[in-house]
Amino acid sequence: MKTTNALIISFLVFLSLGSMAWVQNINDSLWVTNGQVNAIVTSGNTIYIGGAFTYVGPATGCGALLDTSTAQFDRALPRVDGRIFAVTPDGIGGWYIGGDFSSVGGVTRNNLAHIQADKTLDMNWNPNAHGTASKLAVSGSIVYAGGGFTRMGGHPRNCIAAIDISTGHATGWNPDAEGMVSALAVSGSTVYVGGSFPHISNSLHSNFAGMSSEFPFLTFHVNPGWNIVSVPVVPDDFRTTQLFPPALSYAFAYKGSYISKDTLAVGAGYWVKYAIYETINMSGSMVSSATVNVRSGWNLIGSISTPVPVDGITSIPGGMITSDLFGYSGNHYVIVDTVVPGRGYWIKVNNNCQLILSTGGVLAKAVNRIQRLLGDTPPPPPGGDAEAETNTQLPTKFALSQNYPNPFNPSTIINYQLPAESRVSLKVYNIFGQEVATLLEGKQDAGYKSVEWSAANLPSGVYFYRLRAGTLTETKKLLLLR
Secondary structure, three states: OHHHHHHHHOOOEEEEOOOOOOOOOOOOOOOEEOOOEEEEEEEOOEEEEEEOOOOEEOOOOOOOOEOOOOOOEOOOOOOEEEEEEEEEEOOOOOEEEEEEEEEEOOEEOOOEEEEOOOOOEOOOOOOOEOOOEEEEEEEOOEEEEEEOOOEEOOEEOOOEEEEEOOOOOEOOEOOOOOOEEEEEEEEOOEEEEEEEOOOOOOOOOOOEEEEEOOOOEEEEEEOOEEEEEEOOEEOOOOEHHHHOOOOOOOEEEEOOOEEEEOEOOOOEEEEEEEOOOEEEEEEOEEOOEEEEEEOOEEEEEOOOOOOEEHHHOEEEOOOOEEEOEEEEEOOEEEEEOEEOOOEOEEEEEOOOEEEEEEOOHHHOOHHHEOEEEEOOOOOOOOOOOOOOOOOOOOOOOOEEOOOEOOOEOOEEEEEEEEOOOEEEEEEEEOOOOOEEEEEEEEEEOOEEEEEEEEOOOOOOEEEEEEEEEOOEEEEEEEEEOO
16 A cells, blocks of 8 residues: 555556567657656566656647547557647548648648548648648638748748648738738638738738638739739639729730730730729739740730749740840839739840740759840830829828738839828838848939839848838838748
């Protein structure tokens, strides 16, 4: 009896050793405790342990499968190394799991994984979330994920994403929450999102929003006056009136001269004119590559669903001689280093050829990439001089927009608006509050303004940009990802 009492007071537990062979590798079948172990004694096939614990059980990792009738642990489940924050059934006997983990069953899986009905890891489903995935919801053929991640696979996705259940790839649906998503629910064709975000989908909704799940969409902006735009997705309807409904003008393509178009195409660029600053939400399937037919001279080309470095544009035949790529910002042309979704660009080529826009272009052989050696200035917008185009309607308030693209590498555009002539200060700071760039310091006339910032010499990380103008002092976050 004294021996029994001593065992109870010391929290001793009998564990069967069986015929285990002790080696330097950890024995995953040995049970673990929920507190400190201070004493170990072995006797035959029994080991006695004592310490400050109240429970001994199987080493499950951060996930466990329990039989509801027997409460027994099923060892067939692959071990998850890290923490699981969300589990949702796949509807056919398996589960999707999200959290903060790096492997499942010894196979690399970053924060999202699919456990199949036979309790094995789905080797073909690997979204590769760059950051914590803490909420999951399944609807139809889509897994919705929320959390604190910044990318899903190779695609920028801030804190919320839609993932195809068959491929594990992010769809084009991209609400772009500007902060942590901590709640998700799907009802019919609406996705409800909760969390700690000041904006989502470029709207004024903060912390809670409901949005359509029916089609993926990309968001970009147009300025008052002329803009060069493109169709970065495959929409249900390619008509100009459906894609750019508030435009003041037709969409104009360029084939040696301007031609109005009522039906647009992926890969081409177009001029459209707007009265005021507008946000364009474009729904459709993702476009991962586009082959654009161009002819000798100037051409308007478009974009795909993801940014493409100009250095990654290839040609057929390879190594074609071209000009720089010119975008249009406000009322003048600018040389760009990245093809941004939704934007259009001028490029001059020395011979008829095909240009290839693809996310994998940077990996192509140098002999296949375009050589930007031609010098010249692009044609003016339809019916006017490029330098003479000015905004015809002034903004009514001071405002600072979210930079685009975000995340970015290495350049991004910051838009803001001034209702009156003002002294303007626009600066960029690192997370320690240290100034890393002064983008503008001085007086500016009223209007819609745009500044491009290149962070080519700075490391990856979170930065903040602050605008002081008139009565406005506003700070926004941007993310540089190499």
